[in-house]
Amino acid sequence: MSTAKISGAPTGMVDPTATRESTPGHRFPRNLRNLWKLRSPLVPAVLLGASAFILYTLFSWLQWSSYAIRSWDLGIFTQLAKDYAHFQAPIVSIKGDGYNLLGDHFHPLLVLLGPVYRVFPSAFTLLVVQNALFALSVVVLSNLAIKHLGRIPGVCLGIGYALSWGLASAVDAQFHEIAFAVPLLALSLSALLEEKWRKAWIWAALLVFVKEDLGLSVLVLGLVMAHRSRKPAGLWLAVWGVGWFLLSTAVILPSMNPSESWAYSSQLNLGALFSDPLSLLNSEKVATTFLLVAITAGLCLFSPLTLIVIPTLAWRFLSDLEYYWGQEWQYSAVLMPVVFCAAIDALARRKVLDSAKLRLLSAVAIALIALALSSHYAFGKLNDAGKNFPTTHNVEAANALAAVPAGVTVETDITLMSYLVDRHNVYWIGNKNPAPQYVLIDVSSRSGVASNTAAMEAQSRFPGTHYVTVHADARFQVAKRD
Template sequence: MASPTVSDSDDLTPGVVDDTAPAPVDTRAGDNLRVDRRIAARLQLSSWQAPWVVALATFVITAALYIVYAVRRYERLGFTGWDLGIFTQAVKAYSRFEAPMVPLEGTDINLMGDHFQPWIALIGPLYRLFPSPITLLVVQALLFAVAAVPIVRLATKQLGAVIGVLVAIAYGLAWGVAHALAFDFHEIALAVPLMAFSLVALVEQRWRAALLYALPLVFCKEDLGLTVVVLAGVVALRCGPRTYRWAAGTAVWGLVWTALAAKVIVPAFSSADYSYGSKFAESPAEGVRELVLGFAAGDARASTAFMLLVITVFLAVRSPIALVAIPTIAWRFWSTNHLYWSDDYHYDAILMPVMFVAMIDALMTLRRRGSSRRVLTGFAAGAAVIAVVLTAGGPLHRLAERDFYTPATAAQAVAALEEQIPAGESVAATNNIAPQLVADHEVTLFPRLDRDRSIPQWIMVDTNTYGMFPTSQQGVRDALSKIENGREYREVGERDGVVLLERR
């Protein structure tokens, strides 16, 4: 009888070993070893890839959400001339290699006299290919989404995929980002990813990269030079004496550019009656006094401070990274302009990377001190839940509403009436419809600003507008009545409350 082999061993009596049979030769042993090595290599590669997979997936998802939200909001007249129209006019000028003159702010107004933001000239070539305000909105959405990449990669690499996903949710739905998306386009769009990459490099002890990423912040807005100074100080604090010389040089860079921008460049381009310097307390002591009284009374500054901390489950205060937020918070809270205090608008977008990187840094510290994975995951889950809850009452909740995807009546009216206006001619328009016109026309604001000396060929007014700038709905209607009762313009079209007038 033939000796049994491995394949027919079931024919043997259970429990009895055939000592006379030759030992079976497993010809698959070498193959199995090679397979095991390949699996191990794949597992090791997957471990290296996981942070990037989660981070890039976050980028794709958030970019899609942000772009859809921004484009739909634009198509429903959700943006305004101040500020989307203004920045579109500036980028349009840059695309033609011209000075960034912005008629929406007034006659002969150069945007460089408003804030120091030369980087937006980089959008010029893209705008030349796609001449529309949507170009600016898409650029901003992509930049905000790019900021998620280093933040989520850091969380996933240091704390695991589960926490990485939770951080992705928390940042992706962060109220500071959402409000910036809802309020037009602004110069801080580039600063958000620069801040994220810089602070993540700092946490990873890549101090040279941290400082290099911080350098261009000075070209995003004049006050960010002070943020660069504080960031350089935190680099020196975290990374030790070897960084002192480079950190000091970076701090000087930030100070010099802030001084040049605030004292030389912006004043050189600004009009005599327009200055941000008048929007601050008369003295530091007065500013501190007003700040303390405001916090005690629970004004908008207290609310904003609470909102900045609650999104990180108050963990951000456990990390020195949070110090980088101080300059932005300080100038806003010191200002006498109440709009700066609010947690609306775009002012908090630059702080979102600071708060979330600080939170991750705090979680890493807790892990080193022995906190369990359950505790760490609980904190991250708390941040994600808070972000979701705040989203329900924030701008991004519109993505879940059906009417957000239906055409807006007023937008259709504007598009239909615009067909009567020859390309390139001047138009005065209400704030809410100005962005729809800036790509093809020279647009000024209606009712006219004091700084505006232009005489537009056309006037387009949405009588349904309820915005507060430059005047109320009643103010718009009163100004329109005054024009209609005069002899300078005649009405040539009206649709769904949108009126078009032509100069006689």
């Protein structure tokens, strides 16, 4: 029955369709059906995000429960979260006695870790937080892809992104400040592609408070926005990004760093580039660039959004530190939302692929590429969890940790550092530290170790002190200052 016939019906006539839809007990009244249709892309997107969160957290738990710590960074950021949880400046003793971490990188947005850590005081909490932030970006990107490409292609894009090698490597590397940058980039670029300029501006503007180099990414993002929107807001965003980069690197970081300079300025070796331009063709650099393109089946090359990766690749490739060049660690995580949003942009524009079938095949190809690559990166370890996450030394680790009473100062190496920071004031053994109350070291890789090695080495580092061994086995030794 049409609307005209209903409105023109004699008084007292009841439209049966209207009755069914207005009946309180009816399962799907019209407004709820419309709401379902409006939000339907979000349902598979949330499911993908939840699945990604479970996968990431399973990986993190296997790492954590097998004492597989990648570096000292988790311990560092846990000390930061611990201080923020108690409304204190982030004085991180792992970096050095009295070291303010705001002088290392500019990441004031990490203050958000404080309330979460206050409720769940564990280094593992930071891994869960990072996994949740990555999963949020999966929801945002998948929702965008489903809305603009359709359900099946969108889900394929979401799967490809969730399994992308950049995110996998970041999960494997454990917590870093870029955890906050990944969803912010996803939110900003998603809003940009939907021409929601104000939202895109706000989400992008927050990136400068995650890490100082992201100000340059915001610069390029702003220029891309200005080009697409034909409005000056994008130019102001570019000014905001470069302004905060200069302010943080030239003023804020030097004022808080013990060396009174930006700690990472020496890593940008422009002279080496001019003297040897072919250094950019290093095999690791080429492989990283190729894999950035390959993870989207080359589609990212058809969108100007891909230009946003240039600042991050630039500072990495200009550095002499080789571990910046490859695909491991967390450095490529911020590039994943960029290249995948670029791929969505390319697929959504009919000028790139003018066939629905080709768009579907391209999206399926992206998912298959991500699945194929995942076995070569961190998530491939899940294929043999028993081998890659062994628990054979868990008893020794637990016994060593139990030998250190709560609330004391401890000097240690990386092995159990992240398991000590929650209840102790921890120093890294490689720095010049005040004499700690306890020393805990991993001796498993040494040969000819005496039962009092930890005590003797501590006494040599801190002349005039005396340490006694309180725990020793084939893997760990703990010494106490007498």
